[in-house]
Structure formats: structure tokens, C-alpha cells
Amino acid sequence: MRTRQAVPPSRSTRARLRRAVWRRRHLLAALSLGLAAATAVTAVAPPDPPGRRVLVLATDTPAGTALTERHLAVSELPPGAVPPGALADVADAAGSGLAVGLPAGTPLLPGMLVGPGLAAGAPAGTVVVAVPVADPSARLVRPGRRVSLVTTSGDVAGSPGGAEVVARSVVVLAVEAGTAGGAILDTNSQPVSHLYVAASERVATVLVGSGAWAPLRAVLEP
Structure with missing residues (x-):
């Protein structure tokens, strides 16, 4: 009786490896193609634009x-x-x-x-005017809010009096912190803030004239 010769272990391992690769040849081919495509895309992709x-x-x-x-x-x-x-x-x-x-x-x-x-933030058809406003009425005013501006006869005459609205619903573009008063008849020792508001030319003229005598008062609108 003939005895079958044993296959060396190294040859047997290589054979199994070749069979495993052959059975999975389609998967390996797909993976290779995907890797090649990804490499090609990376190679041709433009660099990030400079900051x-x-x-x-x-x-x-x-x-x-x-x-x-x-x-x-x-x-x-x-x-x-x-x-x-x-x-x-x-x-x-x-x-x-x-x-x-x-x-x-x-x-x-x-x-x-x-x-x-x-002026770039002012609505069309308006001009920007700086309005002196007495503290503390300006403390709650923020850019973007609409306010009415009021003058009082008491400010001008130095005694209690009535009040008059000189501008309604003007948009505040900026607020400058309080400084010493500078109006002609301003006898109040409180600091005066300046509101930069957008208003029509007619209203801006009224505000300039009113604010030259004494600081105005700001009334917030809802």
C-alpha cells in the first residue's frame, strides 16, 4: 500500500491564502478602486482659499x-x-x-x-443728527430703538413748565456716553448724552434748533 506524502505546512498555508484571496477577489477589487478614486480626488482638490x-x-x-x-x-x-x-x-x-x-x-x-x-445704517430718505439728551432719560436707550424726543419749557426758562414732542418715532443709530452739558440755557449739572438719530430733514432741523437751547428728553416707544 502506497503512503501519501505529507504536504509541507508552508505550502499548505500558501494554498489556503491563495484560495481565500480568490474567493474575495471582487471585494478586494472594489476596495482597491475606491482607494484609488479617493486618492485621485484628494490629489486634484483645490487647496483651501486663503483667509x-x-x-x-x-x-x-x-x-x-x-x-x-x-x-x-x-x-x-x-x-x-x-x-x-x-x-x-x-x-x-x-x-x-x-x-x-x-x-x-x-x-x-x-x-x-x-x-x-x-449714515449707512439710516433708513432711506433720512439724515443723521446728533441730539443732546439729559440723563437719566438716555440710559435705557439702545441703538435700533425708536424714541420720541421731548422738550420742556422748564428747561428753557429754568423753571417748571410744560412739555412738547418735537420728534416722534425716530430711529436711534448710536448712543454717546454722557458728558458735561453744552446747551445755551442748560443749567442742569447732570451729564448730557448724545443720541444719533435718523430723521427727515425737516425734523432734523427742528431737533437741532430745540437741542441748541437745552437737552431734550427721550421717551422709549414699545
């Missing part, structure tokens, strides 16, 4: 702050994260007042500053 310089606030800053270099920083943001018209250099905002309180990291736009860019 854009944008001027941001370096600290949380309240409305009315006169901006200096310590309040400002230049950052680099993805183009899609930069709002249209954003400022890019410290010189664009240094020395201007901040129209509205904003948190650190906020990109700055011209309309956020008390200056020439403030």
Missing part, C-alpha cells in the same frame, strides 16, 4: 467707547465668514466711537462706528 484680513474687537466693548489700538485686533477669517464691507485695518476705526456695545471677536463694519459710516 481674509478683518478688523475685530479685541475686548468686550460698550457703546460710546472711543476706540484705540487696545480695543482692536486684526484677525484672519475664512472668506465666507467675513461680512461684506468689513474693515481690515486698525486705522479704519481708531479714534471713532463705537455705536453699539459688542463682544470681543466681532468683525467691525462702518455702520457700527460713530462717524461717516454711521
